[in-house]
Amino acid sequence: MNDDSESTPGDDSRVEWREWGPEPFADAAETGRPVLLFLTATWCDDCHEMLAETFGEPRIAANVNDGFVPVKVDADRRPRVRERYNVGGFPSTVFCTPEGELLTGATYLAPDGFRQILDRVRETWDSRGTEAGRVPRALANAPTPAGDLDASIPRHFAGQLTEQWDPEFAGWGTDAKFPLPETVEFALKRDRTRATRALDAVQAHLQGDDGGFDRYAAARDWSDTHEERLLLDNAALLGAFARGYLYTGDEAYHTAATDAADYLRSELRVGDGYGGSVGPDGRRRDLTPYADGNATLAASLLTLVACTDDETARRDAEGVLRYLRQEIVDDDGRVRHFADPDAPTDVLADGARVVRAFTTAAQVLGDGVDVARSVADRLIDRLGDEDGFRDGPATGVGLLDRPLRPIDDGVTLAEGLLELSVLTGDQSYRARGRRALTAFAGATERMGAQVAGYGGTVDRYRSDPLVVAVGTAPGSDLHRAALRVADHEKVVVPGADDAPDGTAVVRPDGEPAEDPETLMERVAAATE
Secondary structure, eight states: OOOOOOOOOOOOOOOBBOOOSSSHHHHHHHOOOOOEEEEEEETTTHHHHHHHTTTTTTHHHHHHHHHHHEEEETTTTHHHHHHOOOOOSSSEEEEEOOOEEEEEEESSSOHHHHHHHHHHHHHHHHHHGGGGGOOOOOSSOOOOOOOEEEEETHHHHHHHHTTBOOTTTTBBOOBBBBHHHHHHHHHHHHHHHHHHHHHHHHHHBBTTTTBBSEEESSSSOSSEEEEOHHHHHHHHHHHHHHHHHHOOOOHHHHHHHHHHHHHHHHHHEEETTTSEEOGGOOOOEEEEOOOOHHHHHHHHHHHHHHHOOHHHHHHHHHHHHHHHIIIBBBBOBBBBSSSSTSSSSSSSHHHHHHHHHHHHHHHHHHHHHHHHHHHHHHHHHHHEEETOSSOOOOOSSTTTTTTOHHHHHHHHHHHHHHHHHHHHHHHHHHHHHHHHHHTTTGGGGOOHHHHHHHHHHHHHHHHOOEEEEOOOOSSHHHHHHHTTOTTTOOEEEETTTTSSSTTTETTTTTOSSSSSSHHHHHHHHOOO
């Protein structure tokens, strides 16, 4: 069943929850009460347990209803609220002032723990009121740590691949293990052995027999896995395994990618779109097709197509792109988070991934530049500033009117803008993407392997990506050969004007190649 409602399923609590919006904050201001935000998600077991056990306790519910304005937020449906009020996981139990400033917060709280924090909040509120509220540093509108894009940045992240590597169990970090697909992709080109060992660990420990990937493992040895299956995570991992196959030819990686595609098709496909998540053991599903997850899936399926000519993946990708065009992206480039008139719009995470989906489509299918350009132009106009890109419009209640500049989404957009500049010849896109990267360059030394994708994108901007211009229609032998060049940071331009008919050229001044074998020789010479 498609969950298109604002409320989350499985709410057995006695709390009189309100929906996110201006009304509960206005009521809080009028009545002099703090706001209790409860961030939950369909896939989150702890969220459902807390709703039933903690908020289902009559005295707790009565205290909450009398002393606070309780607001329940589906974190998947309101990503900008999630990014401002997530206190380290889900559920997030957050107390704030009527202006949205933070008083305190925690994740899961059993009844006794919740009573204790409730008492502390009451004491703080009674003694200090709104003066007790605070604004997180990331929302303080301080200048971003700008710097130059020099060679030290990719070199730093290459070093982090070694420094944070777990030599005993593989992966990065020595606590909980996350799959980190962007880090794997950075490593595939720069530290192949660690990249493939990480892929092997993810496949062995997080991919189930049904093909789906669990969200993460709580233990260093990849045990105690959290079995939620999120579309965004699974789509990104599908792409990482397809790129692993591109570099190695290892059939196990091909199998991992196709199994993931099969799983998503069977469990989350809704028409041409795909729902957002499957809860542990498949007990709950959110079948709302969100823009960011579907755009990531389209790009990953096209990556698989580029490596293998997988016709099922091609049909699925074309369906997702069709869904994005028809239901998510408006004619003026505005992107809805999901297909509903009241859905959040102009969210950077959504728009950046849509741009990448359609620049990938332009390279693999020969179609998509128009959508990528329309969305990119709107993002630049609406969200771009001197300090990079904001996560969305600086409007709304709570802390939504305070700018937040997420590095990961800015990097994703910078990738898309670089590819768009190559595909269109418009260098203004490259210049704008570069500004998004320089906004964070001054903080590189504080970054770890988990954001190594930033280093890879900086490397593309500094040294220029490999560009193969193909003077044939998409699907020709030359075009397919160009897509199979073992460099996932390359850009392929099918139907290019600067490649003679029936040839392919490695830009800027390579000799035309008339067959795949000669093209590979030209690529090898250009990358020596």
